[in-house]
Amino acid sequence: MNLKPITIALTAALLGGFAQAQTTANDVKDDFLPSPLNQPGKAYPQVNSQGYARFKVYAPQADSIRVSLGLGGQGGTLLNKGADGYFTGTTAGPMDEGFHYYHLTIDGGVFNDPGTLNYYGSTRWESGIEIPAKDQGFYALKNVPHGNVQQILFPSKITNTSRRAFVYTPPGYGKTNTRYPVLYLQHGWGEDETAWSNQGHANLIMDNLIADGKVKPFIIVMTYGMTNEIKWGGIREFKIDTFQTVLTEELIPYVDAHFQTLANRNNRAMAGLSMGGMETHQITLNKPETFGYYALLSGGIYKTEELANKPKPKLIFLSCGSKERPDGVKNATTELKAAGYNAVSYVSDKTAHEFLTWRRSLLELAPQLFK
Amino acid sequence: MNLKPITIALTAALLGGFAQAQTTANDVKDDFLPSPLNQPGKAYPQVNSQGYARFKVYAPQADSIRVSLGLGGQGGTLLNKGADGYFTGTTAGPMDEGFHYYHLTIDGGVFNDPGTLNYYGSTRWESGIEIPAKDQGFYALKNVPHGNVQQILFPSKITNTSRRAFVYTPPGYGKTNTRYPVLYLQHGWGEDETAWSNQGHANLIMDNLIADGKVKPFIIVMTYGMTNEIKWGGIREFKIDTFQTVLTEELIPYVDAHFQTLANRNNRAMAGLSMGGMETHQITLNKPETFGYYALLSGGIYKTEELANKPKPKLIFLSCGSKERPDGVKNATTELKAAGYNAVSYVSDKTAHEFLTWRRSLLELAPQLFK
Structure with a gap:
């Protein structure tokens, strides 16, 4: 099994999404605003126009609070305690644009920061902070027609449970008998089926692309990609068989029976980020008759020899952040093209193994699907 | 404006869902199991068969951790620090069955307990714990056909935003052209549109009722009932006008345009818990031509004089927990019946102003709607 995506993930986590070298306090602009992901009415955490993050947490009898973001001191940002019982502090440098998980020690x-919303990552609900990106409009909530995101509970015999998935249906879905292609879109390690909507804004990215006429409307299905819910962190023992059965023999038939889908290979894509890319890689190679489009987002590559003697995919999309290993993605794409495959690479500028890379990857991928 | 439901809510919060007088440690059975609401893989908090809750939190350099549940000492349960850095403790008595919000000081x-899932209440995402109820089967996830819960984003001119609602559609919805009645179901103060699905399991209650043939399938729409998102806690200044416009002039037309609804008074109900009951009371009286069924769950009563000279509702449903003010609900129902109204009361046994009261109220209400 290829463990590279997981290694990348851990490295990025250690870096904590740090953008630049440390700067002095004088360089920090005093234009901090609440993070867009704060709980209603909460003033902190805040972010300034340079991408510095500032924290403020009340715990008058505590001795020490450290934020897991930033690179001050021993890793993370140590907050300073004030006489008023508030701990405050600012990252030692600007953060990468986009979404970051964090927690307080x-x-x-x-524990989590009581100022922010929580997001499932690292196999726990973590605090989230958003450094507004220059291109944030593509995933913003705009005054355009909105599709819906619905929770479905589908029966799974192989895991003996009702399993959950979220299904994005585009604006206008269900008003006519129109049938739509489907993208099966997987989260990363330690995340779950909520990630692509909550952290990824996949629904808003689609709404905006559709409003701009840049994409043929399609359905997106997002489900939980692990089947060993009890043994957390057992990634090295991970075997694809059970999830592959859940996806291809249980979920896909359920979706095709309950939604207005175009139920064939040329109208079915699979994509995933990080561990979800690893799953996409294995399942598309095992079931090439099921999916016509493959996409790995910071999730590895396809080699030409793996694809030989199988039905040819209509598209192979490989992406990552510029702070990951873009040469790997680019070189693999060059080789695939040379071998006659319709391969496309995308590198997200100045981002690492984090969700802005994957939001942008979906933005690039969506218009190339189902053509 | 009638503030009674809010007063009730605060009283119940102070009581912390406590069921009985304090008992000695010898009486506590050693059959603790993880709460059903724990995050995946988390062993604590735990609950025993008597309803005692036990907590365990790691914070080796902390001096003090208090859980907001229970009545030990100065309110709540003070945890004891062990040499291993874990704080542990058990409530001084059994808790009421059902769902309770809590937090750690x-x-x-x-802060929240890192062991549990979070639920929006008290205008913040709080920790949640579930004391399994003897009748928990009616809201359990069972192997029956499941309806979906979908997030919709609808345009609101009066608040100049895209507002969110969740829509439960019953199993089989959309497979034919069948149109369904709609229940508009409101959360309580400090909660939001996620409450009835997350804390209330409204979707599972409906799935199970439908599977048992006990209810005529209908749609449920749950939206955010406040329009002053910035001014938290401003309940005394609350005016119904803006939310009434959002509900009756923006959301209902949107739902009727986008879903297979029966768009008339006899197929439209409004219900709410606590503050949502107060809203239901006001809006149904202001717009009696819009709704045919009214339900207040721990949310006040209707007086006959308020209903005079208005279109007669097909049902008035009033409920509360036995630890609230059941006489008020029962007496109001008696008066309404004497005046010729189809009024029904329901009192949830041994519960207070908490979600088990409202889950049970929905169970009782649903079969009486749209007959």
Whole structure:
């Protein structure tokens, strides 16, 4: 099994999405605003126009609070305690644009920042902060027709459970008998089926692309990509068989029976980020008759020899952030093209193994699907 | 404006869902199991068969952790610090069955328990714990056909935003041209449009009722009932006008245009819990031509004089927990019946102003709607 995507993920986590070298306090502009992901009415955490993040947490009898973001001191940002009982602090440098997971270490215990919303990552609900990106409009909530995101519970015999998925249906879905292609879109390690909507804004990216006439409307299905819910962190023992059965023998037939889908290979795509890319890689190679479009977002590559003697995909899309290993993605794409495959690469500028890379990847991928 | 439901809510919050008088440690059975609402893989908090809750939180350098549930000492449960850095403790008595919000006070600051899932209540995402109820089967995830819960984003001119609602559609919805009645179902103060699905399991209650043939399938629409998102806690200044416009002039037309609804008074109900009951009371009286069925769950009563000279509702449903003010609900129902109204009361046994009261109220209400 190729563990590279996981290694990349851990490296990025250690870097904490840090953008630049440390700067002095004098360079920090005083234009901090609440992060867009704060809980209603909460003033902190804040972000300034340079991408510095500032934290403020009340715990008058605590001795120490460290934020897991930034590179000050021993990793993360150590907050300073004030006489008013508030701990405050600012990252030692600007953060990468986009979404970051984080948590607080309060007197040695791990807790979330009560100022922010929580997002499932690292196999726990973590705090989230958003550094507004220059291109944030493509995933913004705009005054355009909106599709819906619906929770479905589908029966799974192989795992003996009702499993959950979220289904994005484009604006106008269900008003006529129109049938749509489907993208099966997987999250990364430690995340779950909520990630692509909550952290990824996949629905808003689609709404905006459709409003701009840049994409043929399609359905997106997002489900939980692990089947060993009890053994957390057991990624090295991961086997694709059970999830492949859930996806191809249980979920896809359920979606085709309950939604207005075009139920054939040329109208079915699979994509995934990080571990979800690893899953996409394995499942598309095992079931090439099921999917016509493949996409790995920071999730590895396809080699030409793996694709030989199989039905040819209509598209192979490989992407990553410029702070990951873009040469790997570019070189693989060059080789695939030379071998006659319709391969496309995309590198997200100045981002690492984090969600802005994947939001942008979906933005690039969507218009190339189902053509 | 009638503030009674809010007063009830605050009283119940102070009681913390406590069921009985304090007992000695010897009486506590050693059959604790993880709460059903724990994050994946988390062992704590735990609940035993008597309803005692036990907590375990790691924070080796912290001085003090108090859980907001229970009545030990100065309110809540003070945890004891062990040499291993874990704080542990058990409520001084059994809790009421059902769902409870709580939080931790760590060295004077308010944080969530990293062991549990979070639920929006008290205008913040709080920790949640579930004391399994004897009748928990009616809201359990079972192997029956499941309806979907979908997020919709609808345009609101009066608030100049895209507003969110969740829409439950019953199993089989959309497969034919069948049109369905609609229940508009409101959350309580400090909660939001996620409450009835997350805390209330409204979708599972409906799935199970439909599978048992006990209810005529209908759609449920759950939206955010406040329009002053910035001024939190401003309940005393609350005016119904803006939300009434959002609901009756923006959301209902949107739902009727986008879903297979029966768009008339006899197929439209409004219900709400606590503050949502107050809203239901006001809006149904202001717009009696819009709704045919009214339900207040721990949310006040209707007086006969309020209903005079208006189109007669087909049903008035009033409910509360036995630990609230059941006489008020029962007496109002008696008066309404005497005046010729089809009024029904329901009192949830041994529950207070909490979600098990409202789950059970929905169970009782649903079969009486749209007959």
